[in-house]
Amino acid sequence: MFRSFFPNPKYFFTSAVAWTVLCMALWFGLGSTLQRFLSLGPWLGIVPSEANPDPFFSPDKVWLYQFILMSGYLFCVPWYFLNDNKRWYWWSVVGTVTIIEVVYFDVQIGAWMNDWYGAFFNLIQGAMTTPGSVSLDTMYGELTTVLYVLLPRIAVLVLNAFFIAHYLFRWRRAMTFFYLTxxxxxxxxxxxxxxxxxxxxxxxxxxxxxxxxxxxxxxxxxxxxxxxxxxxxxxxxxxxxxxxxxxxxxxxxxxxxxxxxxxxxxxxxxxxxxxxxxxxxxxxxxxxxxxxxxxxxxxxxxxxxxxxxxxxxxxxxxxxxxxxxxxxxxxxxxxxxxxxxxxxxxxxxxxxxxxxxxxxxxxxxxxxxxxxxxxxxxxxxxxxxxxxxxxxxxxxxxPGDAISGVDYNDPRFLATEAGFPPLDLREDGMPIQPPIGT
The missing domain is CATH 1.20.1560.10 (ABC transporter type 1, transmembrane domain)
Known part of the structure; x- marks a missing residue:
């Protein structure tokens, strides 16, 4: 179920947990120190202002997102060399990290939206309690701000759903050919x-x-x-x-x-x-x-x-x-x-x-x-x-030491590995189907 797709599943998932704990300890222990040398926040971040006191891409948050991205994809590097079968590396290792990164991105948007809802509903309460205290431009401005966050969120979630569909089919493909061999x-x-x-x-x-x-x-x-x-x-x-x-x-x-x-x-x-x-x-x-x-x-x-x-x-x-x-x-x-x-x-x-x-x-x-x-x-x-x-x-x-992750384009390889006689192939490379019952 796992060894057909993931490299050394026992060590892969154990090391993923250990790496996560290490990165969290590094963030809380040395995060502020590393920020001074590595952060892109001063160049990419939006400085908080009276009109926008908590921007989604403030300099500190840019550093947080940058740290999460670096931590995730640095984990992938050694597994490229520790993986004997690189057939599924980009899907099983890099793909898994990508899905987790998107999940984290969505949780961060949820947290930002929670703060936005608090300020927005207080604005509504003020407008309803004291008529004329809130201008229409202010109301539309708040809605426009959240729109700038929600539109990219929708785009990312749609693309992630498309990616996950392919990810699952690759996993199924790895399992299928593993069993067929x-x-x-x-x-x-x-x-x-x-x-x-x-x-x-x-x-x-x-x-x-x-x-x-x-x-x-x-x-x-x-x-x-x-x-x-x-x-x-x-x-x-x-x-x-x-x-x-x-x-x-x-x-x-x-x-x-x-x-x-x-x-x-x-x-x-x-x-x-x-x-x-x-x-x-x-x-x-x-x-x-x-x-x-x-x-x-x-x-x-x-x-x-x-x-x-x-x-x-x-x-x-x-x-x-x-x-x-x-x-x-x-x-x-x-x-x-x-x-x-x-x-x-x-x-x-x-x-x-x-x-x-x-x-x-x-x-x-x-x-x-x-x-x-x-x-x-x-x-x-x-x-x-x-x-x-x-x-x-x-x-x-x-057998426990059986070959894993087998999936080659040439059907003759699979036939031989599974103990079948070699297949005759058509000109397009697909096997010639024998008569039913043979």
Whole structure:
């Protein structure tokens, strides 16, 4: 699943975590010192002014973005030389770093937007409280400012979605050809064609989606936790508890822990049922495929028994998802009211402006969503566990030292590696298909 695409996966991902910790320590320890010598902020940054007190590209923020870019792509350099198979280097190493960089860029825009919303809603409150105190030009000026940030954000997100689609297909391609080179060892396994055709695709899609969501959650916490802690100073007290330092941070953490534990307990049986579901589906599909070429297969009685097995498993799955979804939707809907309950004493006391209320609500939502990553992603994680178990059982028939990352343009190579006789090729380089049944 991983070694077909990533170089030495165990060391690659371990070193990525270690490099991240090292870069964070370097930033907090020597960031200001390095800024004097390396930063491009004095040339590229926008100096804060009264009209624009917190520009998105201030000199300090330019240095932050520059440091993140340098840290990410410097990590890629040694892996070019440590990678025996460079076939997928630009996608698996450089591509992964690029996706993470874009995620960080989007989180930073979210943090800037949170500050902008606070100032903008305070402006609205002032205009509604004191008619004529805010000019139309000022209102349009604020909207124009945010437009300059949102348009590039939209462009980057669209391009990133296009890039991720290609990234996932390359990963699927690497897995597919890796399995095909060992087809003679795998072909006897139940549902082997489904593992290569469907599970490889699903695994790459789910892992990429969860990994991006997880990285985004970590980065969101790094950016919004200090912000929410600071904003919590405006919350005079919590219901039943009273005054607490960083009150909303603790409320978000407790809410997320409760939801994660709850959904983990009620959904404990679902991965096994999903795994069993694929087995009965594979058996039914296999019999139908045999029936296409053999009149003696896929008879109504046999097909009916196989389909009834599929039906029984689905009905069991539906029953378990019933109570799981009850718990999930009750928790997710109830969590929407947690910040309102926590801020109620401060709202009643009149210590929050409308803009500050928006800032606190948005920051709380970002932090709580990041804390409850597992709760939000539990159904996806269930699918991933099921697919992972199937592919691990599939890969157990492949030697541990088997060749990985094989994907050459010449189909004759793959045929030879997989133990098939050499292929006859057409003039366009594609194999001549033998008659069906040979």
């Amino acid at each position: 060992h087809w003679q060892s795998l072909r006897h396994i139940e549902g082997s064609s489904q593992r290569i055709q469907e599970d490889a695709q699903r695994f790459a899609n789910i892992v990429e989606g969860l990994a991006v969501a997880f990285v985004s959650s970590i980065m969101t916490l790094l950016v919004f936790l200090p912000l929410l802690w600071e904003l919590s100073t405006h919350i005079t007290e919590l219901p039943l508890v009273g005054a607490v330092n960083g009150s909303l941070v603790w409320v978000a953490l407790m809410s997320a822990i409760f939801g994660t534990v709850l959904l983990g307990l009620v959904g404990v049986k679902l991965p096994g049922l999903e795994f069993q579901n694929q087995r009965v589906e594979a058996a039914f599909r296999k019999e139908l495929v045999y029936g296409e070429d053999n009149a003696g297969r896929a008879r109504p009685v046999t097909a009916r028994e196989l389909f009834l097995g599929v039906q029984r498993n689905y009905f069991t799955l539906y029953g378990h998802y019933l109570y799981f979804n009850v718990a999930r939707y009750v928790y997710l809907q109830g969590a929407n009211f947690v910040p309102l309950i926590a801020m109620a004493p401060s709202i009643v006391a009149g210590t929050l402006t409308f803009g500050l209320f928006q800032q606190v609500s948005n920051a709380f939502g970002q932090v709580e969503d990041s804390f409850r990553f597992l709760a939000n992603s539990w159904t996806t994680i269930i699918s991933l566990i099921s697919v992972y178990k199937r592919l691990r059982a599939f890969e157990s028939h492949i």
